[in-house]
Amino acid sequence: MTIEKRKNFIINIIYFALIITIVYIVIKYVLGLVMPFIIGFIVALLLRPVINFASENLHVHTKAVAVTLILLFYGAAGFFVSWIGVGVISEIKDGIIKLPEIYSMNVEPVINQIFNNAGKMIAKLDPMLVQAIQNMAASLSQSAGSVVSNISSTVIGFMSSSASSLPGLLLGIIFAIISSLFFAMDYSKITGYIARLFPHQNRNLLAEIKEFSTGLGLKYVKAYATLMAITFAELALGLSILRVDKAILVAALIAVIDLLPVLGTGGVMVPWIIVELIKGNIPFAIGLAVLYLIIIIVRNILEPKLVGKQIGLHPLVMLICMYVGLKIFGFIGLLALPVTVVIVKHLYDNDKIYFFGQ
Numbered sequence: 001m002t003i004e005k006r007k008n009f010i011i012n013i014i015y016f017a018l019i020i021t022i023v024y025i026v027i028k029y030v031l032g033l034v035m036p037f038i039i040g041f042i043v044a045l046l047l048r049p050v051i052n053f054a055s056e057n058l059h060v061h062t063k064a065v066a067v068t069l070i071l072l073f074y075g076a077a078g079f080f081v082s083w084i085g086v087g088v089i090s091e092i093k094d095g096i097i098k099l100p101e102i103y104s105m106n107v108e109p110v111i112n113q114i115f116n117n118a119g120k121m122i123a124k125l126d127p128m129l130v131q132a133i134q135n136m137a138a139s140l141s142q143s144a145g146s147v148v149s150n151i152s153s154t155v156i157g158f159m160s161s162s163a164s165s166l167p168g169l170l171l172g173i174i175f176a177i178i179s180s181l182f183f184a185m186d187y188s189k190i191t192g193y194i195a196r197l198f199p200h201q202n203r204n205l206l207a208e209i210k211e212f213s214t215g216l217g218l219k220y221v222k223a224y225a226t227l228m229a230i231t232f233a234e235l236a237l238g239l240s241i242l243r244v245d246k247a248i249l250v251a252a253l254i255a256v257i258d259l260l261p262v263l264g265t266g267g268v269m270v271p272w273i274i275v276e277l278i279k280g281n282i283p284f285a286i287g288l289a290v291l292y293l294i295i296i297i298v299r300n301i302l303e304p305k306l307v308g309k310q311i312g313l314h315p316l317v318m319l320i321c322m323y324v325g326l327k328i329f330g331f332i333g334l335l336a337l338p339v340t341v342v343i344v345k346h347l348y349d350n351d352k353i354y355f356f357g358q
Contacts, residue, residue, distance in 0.1 A: 027329045027336050036172045040179030045214065047073060048187060066184035074177050084253060205347070212346050216339060219310040224259065226306055231255045231265065231295060238291035242284060265295055311342045 031038070047069055054069070055062045183190060195206060235251035244250060258265045269292040276285035308318030318338055325337030 023340065024328070027333060031332055031336070036175040037179045039176045041183050042217070043070070043073065043176070043180045044183035044187060046217070047184060051184060063185040067181060070177070070180045070184050074173075074180070078173075084256060208347065208350070209343060212343060213339075216311055216342060220307070220335075220339075223307040223310040227299065227303060228255050228259060230302065231258050231299065234291070234295050234298065235265075238287075238294070242287045242291070265292065265299075269295075307338070311338065312345070313338065313342060317341070 044066075047066075051062060051066050051069055054060070055065045058065070191210075198206060232251050232255035235254055236248050239247035239251055254265055254268050257268055269288060273285050273288045273292065276282075276288060304315040304319040304322065307313075308315045311318075313321070321338040321341050322334055325333030325335070327333075329336060
């Protein structure tokens with residue numbers, strides 16, 4: 001390797017290290033701060049074709065159509081999310097409040113019965129051992145009862161403290177709505193101004209990234225809609241076999257919740273399994289656990305394949321990007337890192353960017 005090639009190699013390494021550092025800082029620290037405006041832009045971008053179509057065919061000013069459709073979109077989304085969220089939170093809270101009662105009515109008698117039966121069997125051998133077992137049973141019963149009470153109070157306290165973050169969340173939603181309105185009403189002006197901030201030779205690259213990212217977003221939606229449909233089918237079939245009342249409706253609600261960050265299917269299934277175990281419905285709880293395990297396995301197998309196929313990445317590369325993104329950046333990285341890799345790959349394949357002195 002000549003000295004010139006070594007210098008170019010070192011320069012390229014430093015260059016890409018700087019890019020990776022900047023991307024890390026942006027995703028880790030900046031993305032969360034501007035997330036309401038990013039959401040606002042994405043909503044305006046997705047609704048832009050509908051806005052233009054309605055404005056041209058109804059002969060109504062674009063800004064009036066934009067305001068109407070944006071407000072309708074957020075109104076419908078807010079109603080749907082609130083309806084599901086209030087119902088789920090209410091059921092979880094009621095179940096947690098009733099945990100001590102469920103324990104005293106269902107679990108404690110079972111524990112006492114088990115130790116009584118064991119005591120009768122051992123009574124024939126040693127009376128001292130019977131007394132020790134009775135003391136152990138009383139101690140275990142008291143400990144389990146206090147654990148259940150502590151779980152109830154801890155979870156209720158967590159839910160109450162989470163409520164204190166609602167003003168910040170509400171403020172973020174308000175900014176997202178307002179930014180969507182501005183983006184939708186003055187989309188051409190805003191995007192044109194942003195484009196003029198960059199050198200002329202880079203504007204074609206920005207246009208390429210924008211066009212590709214829009215199509216990529218639609219492919220993402222298609223992939224996760226397919227995953228949601230598969231999850232719904234699994235839940236509907238499994239809950240019907242377990243003879244759950246309104247199995248189709250319950251499956252639909254859980255499938256929608258599965259798309260939410262943090263919660264997912266486990267946010268409903270795991271507490272449900274625990275409650276059924278506490279109530280003593282062991283076969284039903286085992287059935288729910290098996291169903292949940294099947295859903296997890298199927299999703300972990302299909303998600304990299306479906307999403308990778310839609311956006312043009314090998315399932316293994318997609319899996320690595322999702323895992324690394326989740327570990328480094330959290331939930332945002334789960335989506336952002338694969339998208340970033342796909343965009344860079346597209347630009348490289350189309351000779352828009354070059355690596356290592358090409």
